[in-house]
Amino acid sequence: MGTILMIRAGKLDDDMSARRDRLRSQPSSSPSMCWQAPRNSPCGELARLQDARNMHGRAGLAAVITGGVVGAVTAASFFTDFSFLRFKPAQDRVDVSPVANGSEIGARIEGVW
Numbered sequence: 072m073g074t075i076l077m078i079r080a081g082k083l084d085d086d087m088s089a090r091r092d093r094l095r096s097q098p099s100s101s102p103s104m105c106w107q108a109p110r111n112s113p114c115g116e117l118a119r120l121q122d123a124r125n126m127h128g129r130a131g132l133a134a135v136i137t138g139g140v141v142g143a144v145t146a147a148s149f150f151t152d153f154s155f156l157r158f159k160p161a162q163d164r165v166d167v168s169p170v171a172n173g174s175e176i177g178a179r180i181e182g183v184w
Contacts, residue, residue, distance in 0.1 A: 073134030080128035
């Protein structure tokens with residue numbers, strides 16, 4: 072989900088750049104023309120695109136970070152000793168063993184984490 076939001080932010084950035092370039096190419100443009108423009112002008116549209124881009128970028132980054140934290144916690148749970156919590160897991164360990172046959176190679180993971 073985070074990747075999709077970040078891709079959307081990139082697309083909005085491309086749209087904003089194209090509109091800004093078109094606005095600058097007009098003969099009546101000046102460097103300060105968007106400083107206090109009303110919201111319904113072309114400058115207002117640039118501001119809306121920038122706000123949407125920033126929102127999608129932040130949400131995408133937050134989703135990617137959250138996914139990484141969840142993944143790290145899940146991976147760490149394979150190796151965590153739960154004795155400090157004063158309860159015993161259903162099985163004391165996780166067993167990982169290689170498996171190979173004529174057409175496949177892989178690993179079998181058994182246990183509870």
